[in-house]
Amino acid sequence: MIGPLRVERRLDTPKWLKVVVPLASLVLAAIIVGILLLATGHNPLSTYHQMYSAAITADGALSSTLVYATPLLFTGLCAAFAFRMRTWNIGGEGQLYMGAVGASATGLVLGDWPRPLVIIAMVIGGALAGMLWAEIPALLRAYLRTNEILTSLMLNYVAGFFMYYLIYDSDSYWRDLTTPGASVFPTGKTLGSHANWPGITIGSFTLPLGFVIGAALAVGLLLLIRSTRYGFEMRVMGDSPQAANYSGIRTKRKILSVMAISGGVAGVAGSSQIGDFGHVLDPRGLQQAQYGYTGIVVAALALYNPIAVVLVSLFIGGLTNAGFALEGPSFPTGLVGTMEGIILFTVLGGEILARYRISWQRRHVVAVGTGVAS
Amino acid sequence: MLDAGDGRAALAAPAVLASDLPAGAVGRVPKALAVQAIEMTKRFPGVVANDHVSFDAAEGEVHALLGENGAGKTTLCNLLMGLYRPDDGRLIIGGKPVRFHSPRDAQGSGIFMVHQHLRLVESMTVAENVVLGSSSPRQLRFSPRAVERTVAEAAERFQMSVDPRARIWQLSLGERQRVEILKALCRGARILILDEPTTVLTPQEADQLFSSVRDMAAAGRTVIFISHKLPEVLAVADRVTILRNGHSVTTLPTAGTDADDLAGLMVGREVSLEAVAKVTHEAGPAVLELAGVWARGDLGTEALKDITLEVRAGEILGIAGVSGNGQRELAEVITGLRPTTRGMIKIGGARLPTGDPRGAIDLGIAYVPEDRMGTGIAPNLSIAENLMLKSYRAKTMRSGPVLSSRKAIANAREMIERFDVRAPGPRTLIRQLSGGNIQKVLLARELSSQPRVLVAASPTRGLDVGATQYVRRVLRDTATSGVAVVMISEDLDEVFELSDRIAVFYNGRVVGTLKASEADRQQIGLMMAGAA
Numbered sequence: 001m002i003g004p005l006r007v008e009r010r011l012d013t014p015k016w017l018k019v020v021v022p023l024a025s026l027v028l029a030a031i032i033v034g035i036l037l038l039a040t041g042h043n044p045l046s047t048y049h050q051m052y053s054a055a056i057t058a059d060g061a062l063s064s065t066l067v068y069a070t071p072l073l074f075t076g077l078c079a080a081f082a083f084r085m086r087t088w089n090i091g092g093e094g095q096l097y098m099g100a101v102g103a104s105a106t107g108l109v110l111g112d113w114p115r116p117l118v119i120i121a122m123v124i125g126g127a128l129a130g131m132l133w134a135e136i137p138a139l140l141r142a143y144l145r146t147n148e149i150l151t152s153l154m155l156n157y158v159a160g161f162f163m164y165y166l167i168y169d170s171d172s173y174w175r176d177l178t179t180p181g182a183s184v185f186p187t188g189k190t191l192g193s194h195a196n197w198p199g200i201t202i203g204s205f206t207l208p209l210g211f212v213i214g215a216a217l218a219v220g221l222l223l224l225i226r227s228t229r230y231g232f233e234m235r236v237m238g239d240s241p242q243a244a245n246y247s248g249i250r251t252k253r254k255i256l257s258v259m260a261i262s263g264g265v266a267g268v269a270g271s272s273q274i275g276d277f278g279h280v281l282d283p284r285g286l287q288q289a290q291y292g293y294t295g296i297v298v299a300a301l302a303l304y305n306p307i308a309v310v311l312v313s314l315f316i317g318g319l320t321n322a323g324f325a326l327e328g329p330s331f332p333t334g335l336v337g338t339m340e341g342i343i344l345f346t347v348l349g350g351e352i353l354a355r356y357r358i359s360w361q362r363r364h365v366v367a368v369g370t371g372v373a374s
Numbered sequence: 375m376l377d378a379g380d381g382r383a384a385l386a387a388p389a390v391l392a393s394d395l396p397a398g399a400v401g402r403v404p405k406a407l408a409v410q411a412i413e414m415t416k417r418f419p420g421v422v423a424n425d426h427v428s429f430d431a432a433e434g435e436v437h438a439l440l441g442e443n444g445a446g447k448t449t450l451c452n453l454l455m456g457l458y459r460p461d462d463g464r465l466i467i468g469g470k471p472v473r474f475h476s477p478r479d480a481q482g483s484g485i486f487m488v489h490q491h492l493r494l495v496e497s498m499t500v501a502e503n504v505v506l507g508s509s510s511p512r513q514l515r516f517s518p519r520a521v522e523r524t525v526a527e528a529a530e531r532f533q534m535s536v537d538p539r540a541r542i543w544q545l546s547l548g549e550r551q552r553v554e555i556l557k558a559l560c561r562g563a564r565i566l567i568l569d570e571p572t573t574v575l576t577p578q579e580a581d582q583l584f585s586s587v588r589d590m591a592a593a594g595r596t597v598i599f600i601s602h603k604l605p606e607v608l609a610v611a612d613r614v615t616i617l618r619n620g621h622s623v624t625t626l627p628t629a630g631t632d633a634d635d636l637a638g639l640m641v642g643r644e645v646s647l648e649a650v651a652k653v654t655h656e657a658g659p660a661v662l663e664l665a666g667v668w669a670r671g672d673l674g675t676e677a678l679k680d681i682t683l684e685v686r687a688g689e690i691l692g693i694a695g696v697s698g699n700g701q702r703e704l705a706e707v708i709t710g711l712r713p714t715t716r717g718m719i720k721i722g723g724a725r726l727p728t729g730d731p732r733g734a735i736d737l738g739i740a741y742v743p744e745d746r747m748g749t750g751i752a753p754n755l756s757i758a759e760n761l762m763l764k765s766y767r768a769k770t771m772r773s774g775p776v777l778s779s780r781k782a783i784a785n786a787r788e789m790i791e792r793f794d795v796r797a798p799g800p801r802t803l804i805r806q807l808s809g810g811n812i813q814k815v816l817l818a819r820e821l822s823s824q825p826r827v828l829v830a831a832s833p834t835r836g837l838d839v840g841a842t843q844y845v846r847r848v849l850r851d852t853a854t855s856g857v858a859v860v861m862i863s864e865d866l867d868e869v870f871e872l873s874d875r876i877a878v879f880y881n882g883r884v885v886g887t888l889k890a891s892e893a894d895r896q897q898i899g900l901m902m903a904g905a906a
Binding site: 227228229231232233235236239240242243244245246247248249250 | 731748
């Protein structure tokens with residue numbers, strides 16, 4: 001007889017599931033989105049083809065996918081690294097803003113210095129600004145035991161308003177006051193040509209320097225976590241803070257340094273936004289993009305593995321790129337957003353469900369002869 | 375405040391007490407069955423916690439459930455209490471089949487449980503705690519005096535003296551336990567489940583509890599007594615049901631059996647309960663010295679008051695005391711996990727920095743903590759990783775700047791071999807091991823650092839008989855090899871068996887230090903209660 005459904009937590013997840021589940025989730029997402037498309041009068045197959053071509057095959061498609069993937073790679077690493085130690089840095093967004101502020105200041109100050117020096121200085125400037133911003137919730141967490149989720153999240157808004165203030169509400173160093181109409185349409189100063197990061201161009205395809213830096217960081221962070229004392233301490237802390245303290249790990253310093261690295265990586269996302277793409281501090285553009293928050297999704301999908309973050313950032317970058325390409329009179333932004341939401345929801349849901357096993361419970365269990373009768 | 379005058383009939387519970395105790399109507403003749411558990415089964419992911427478990431208990435019987443940790447005692451009780459629902463099997467209470475959906479249903483059938491961790495409101499009086507949670511829709515008003523009288527009557531009836539007007543925080547743990555029992559009785563308990571009730575008691579308090587339990591049985595109540603301690607089961611129970619690996623092995627009358635038989639049934643093979651041999655030897659120089667140490671507890675109150683102790687190389691200093699009298703704080707102060715507020719600790723003459731675990735490790739202090747799973751290990755890391763939890767900083771575990779997993783695995787294999795850890799391999803997650811094997815890994819790690827001082831807190835709690843014997847032997851051998859060992863245990867038998875000297879803790883102070891060979895249980899029991 002078949003009884004009610006029974007859901008149990010898996011004791012361990014077999015390897016094949018880790019491959020099959022994401023693929024199955026994508027197929028399921030395609031089916032659900034297909035129904036949605038049919039209901040709104042679109043042909044699913046041609047829409048999928050259009051998305052595929054816009055993200056990968058069309059002329060310049062891969063390059064623009066990389067434009068979206070690059071910041072997500074950094075913010076994904078920022079979240080994945082901190083989350084490894086169960087330090088929930090939700091502040092990648094704000095740390096990215098501060099990184100952009102720091103990197104643009106560095107680029108503006110150095111001006112005509114040799115290009116490699118300017119680029120290195122911008123990376124460092126952005127990283128330092130992101131680090132300092134991340135140290136605020138880190139210090140509060142380490143010494144006052146506040147919840148870093150709340151403090152780092154709230155600081156995102158502070159950083160956002162700070163950027164606004166620099167460009168719109170003050171005569172700051174970052175604001176361009178020279179051009180006519182600058183008082184009506186405030187903008188930031190455009191950085192000099194030495195602050196433009198070179199991409200690696202192969203035919204029509206351009207690989208931004210930021211993505212290369214991000215990929216290198218991913219490898220570095222993976223090695224740090226996997227095979228150093230530092231990473232070992234992180235794993236112990238993440239599993240049991242009491243055990244970490246007991247084994248002589250300086251837990252407070254650990255929180256400060258992990259948050260610094262995490263915030264620094266997000267800060268470089270800001271540097272890359274200025275150096276690779278914007279060349280100007282643009283508060284509105286950065287805030288609308290929400291790379292910091294999307295980075296958390298990237299980290300979750302990558303199961304906090306830095307190398308997987310590289311792949312997932314490309315996937316989500318491609319999805320975003322395809323979404324923008326679809327938008328038009330017959331394809332409203334809301335529909336694109338809904339499609340993207342369904343895809344992310346299914347993939348992430350699949351990851352979580354894979355940790356459970358579902359079975360039908362038999363109503364009458366046949367006694368197996370294990371009992372010792374008295 | 376509430377009016378005391380008009381509440382005479384207000385509380386429903388007192389009536390139960392008065393009516394169901396016809397004086398002298400109880401003898402020890404066979405009676406109706408109060409509880410019948412038939413083929414109860416409860417599964418959890420990966421385990422069958424109760425596999426067709428059966429037992430029954432008559433009215434007026436004290437029935438012990440005996441088994442090692444993990445044998446299924448707690449699951450069985452949670453089934454009886456309605457906290458879990460059985461996957462299979464039946465429960466019959468007073469001849470009627472029942473199906474509980476919540477503890478409230480169980481209480482409606484007269485089943486009450488006194489948990490190991492007491493559940494009382496500290497700022498309220500005894501009487502208020504007794505009324506708390508008893509639900510009778512008609513009574514909106516509470517008459518303190520009537521309740522106080524009922525509590526006092528019950529207390530006298532069952533020899534459990536406690537002042538009904540005292541506030542809980544003023545009471546000792548033993549007294550608080552009495553309040554829990556009285557609460558159950560006043561609310562109409564017919565069947566009372568006591569879960570490991572003696573862990574918080576001094577030997578005298580335990581004896582007192584046993585006599586109260588016998589009184590309750592004589593008054594027709596059924597007492598289900600959960601324990602893993604053989605002598606107390608033999609002392610208090612009429613019959614005993616032995617659980618092993620989720621099965622009910624057998625039910626026996628306690629008359630005509632002995633501790634060795636029960637231990638054999640509990641473990642599933644013949645065991646001898648012989649004590650670890652104590653070798654008389656000369657203790658060396660003092661290695662660990664505490665002078666006038668004070669420290670605060672988790673709540674900011676003084677948990678250690680002016681502790682002065684010394685432990686010599688080659689001896690075991692046993693720390694006896696009822697749980698919560700400063701023993702945990704003592705261990706944490708010595709191991710650097712808790713800062714001292716005054717006083718000085720010296721290791722081999724060198725001053726121990728306060729509140730610095732790494733400093734303590736570097737001075738040669740090893741620690742087997744009471745909270746094995748939470749503090750002693752990182753449960754989701756492998757055996758090899760847990761074994762290097764304190765040595766990963768050393769050059770021997772590295773090749774260049776990188777941690778060498780080859781060296782970690784080799785080190786783990788050696789430890790697994792030497793300490794007889796039963797595990798599939800060094801890469802197995804440590805949480806998948808049994809409690810005994812986890813404790814072996816912990817000991818292996820702590821002792822491999824060549825410590826000068828070993829602090830072991832409740833080192834055998836929750837372990838099976840075999841692992842307990844093993845751990846005790848290792849502790850003894852460690853002392854013999856010249857380490858100063860501090861062993862904290864709530865199990866007085868263990869303290870007597872292993873220690874060279876015994877320090878008794880009460881209320882954050884050392885009330886006395888005695889040679890184990892000259893101490894007697896009676897005297898130590900009184901000291902544990904603060905009476906000597």
